[in-house]
Amino acid sequence: KMQNTPGISATLFRALGRNGINVIAIAQGSLELNISVVIKNESLKRALNVIHDEFFLSTYKELNIFIAGIGLVGSSLLKQLQNQSKVLFDEHNLKVNLMGITNSRRMLVRSKAIPLDQCKEILKNEGEKADISSFAQKVRKMNLRNSVFIDCTADATVASVYGSFLSGYVSVVAANKIACSSDYEYYLSLKNMASERGVRFMYETTVGAGLPIIKTISDLILSGDRIYKIEAVLSGTLNFIFNELSAELPLSKAIRKAREKGYSEPDPRIDLSGTDVVRKILILAREAGYRIEQKDVEVKKFLPDRCFEGDLNEFYKHVEELDAEFESKRLEMVKQKKKWRFFATLDRGKASVGLVDVDQDHPSYNLEGSNNIVLLTTERYKELPMVIKGYGAGAEVTAAGVFADLMRVVNV
Numbered sequence: 001k002m003q004n005t006p007g008i009s010a011t012l013f014r015a016l017g018r019n020g021i022n023v024i025a026i027a028q029g030s031l032e033l034n035i036s037v038v039i040k041n042e043s044l045k046r047a048l049n050v051i052h053d054e055f056f057l058s059t060y061k062e063l064n065i066f067i068a069g070i071g072l073v074g075s076s077l078l079k080q081l082q083n084q085s086k087v088l089f090d091e092h093n094l095k096v097n098l099m100g101i102t103n104s105r106r107m108l109v110r111s112k113a114i115p116l117d118q119c120k121e122i123l124k125n126e127g128e129k130a131d132i133s134s135f136a137q138k139v140r141k142m143n144l145r146n147s148v149f150i151d152c153t154a155d156a157t158v159a160s161v162y163g164s165f166l167s168g169y170v171s172v173v174a175a176n177k178i179a180c181s182s183d184y185e186y187y188l189s190l191k192n193m194a195s196e197r198g199v200r201f202m203y204e205t206t207v208g209a210g211l212p213i214i215k216t217i218s219d220l221i222l223s224g225d226r227i228y229k230i231e232a233v234l235s236g237t238l239n240f241i242f243n244e245l246s247a248e249l250p251l252s253k254a255i256r257k258a259r260e261k262g263y264s265e266p267d268p269r270i271d272l273s274g275t276d277v278v279r280k281i282l283i284l285a286r287e288a289g290y291r292i293e294q295k296d297v298e299v300k301k302f303l304p305d306r307c308f309e310g311d312l313n314e315f316y317k318h319v320e321e322l323d324a325e326f327e328s329k330r331l332e333m334v335k336q337k338k339k340w341r342f343f344a345t346l347d348r349g350k351a352s353v354g355l356v357d358v359d360q361d362h363p364s365y366n367l368e369g370s371n372n373i374v375l376l377t378t379e380r381y382k383e384l385p386m387v388i389k390g391y392g393a394g395a396e397v398t399a400a401g402v403f404a405d406l407m408r409v410v411n412v
Contacts, residue, residue, distance in 0.1 A: 160179075175401075374387070
């Protein structure tokens, strides 16, 4: 009997509430052998799945994922999920189902899981014309328990529909920086909505790819620490360029090399303008508890405005005119045993990005290749800042960070 078995009704209502299913009325049988609930018809399928999973499928948990973007990061994530599927099921009792996928051209959402190793071909053959708003509506209509939308794009339109997913009790994992670095009120509304709905909004990989930067800042704040200063090299592209500079490889050629190796955007001016770094320091500042907007970040460009006008050919021509000047400055830096680093800085709420020179005692002096480094000066780390350092770019490590966020959603 229910009166002699604590927790049955609590388990039922907790499962329904956690999945956004409102109970209109309840009744308990006089023999105390059953409990009845009245819910809206639109929630029926979800409620049945939730109750069935909660009471009868305790041996394993199902995670239903919907992915936007199957470029380098998205493809790497799909491969990692496929490679780890057996481990997740055997060791963590977790089954991951790919229920929907979309790119810029086509989309597909279906009731039967899409095989990870065939999803691109199936999307091509069975998908309909892509529309992210329609995709979100289809995901919400499926009403599946433990649903997660994963954004592996850099698309503003995709970022604009996060609220639709979160309000429909679908968690969001984003590698896309746009939502968290746009208007502060939008960023805050997403966090509040996730909290109110009991779902997760995760975006660790928006800064530093797979490096645990955002989680570290969040944990420090949660434990009562206070972030006073953040100093960070957050552009793998710019770090690569300045590490490559030499008498044989002037600035213009170093930029071309970064583009050829795939470190920079097709138009390298996007990286050289510092726009991407502005978004990243904005995200870190907000995580540290500071309410700032993009317009509040001071940008100190190291190239003149004429370099950002016209087409790419004109750009390279302008940069070539600066090669001798940069080489002269570089030689002077070598004499002083200094190096250039493109830093993003947050100092007691004031944010800026720009090129600075560091001496050999600075932690970033020996920062190699396209690596990132973050120094956190806090109430507890006053004398010696906490240092987070490592690969801060690349499809594999970014996908691994998205994977880790996904596992945190289901507490694996």
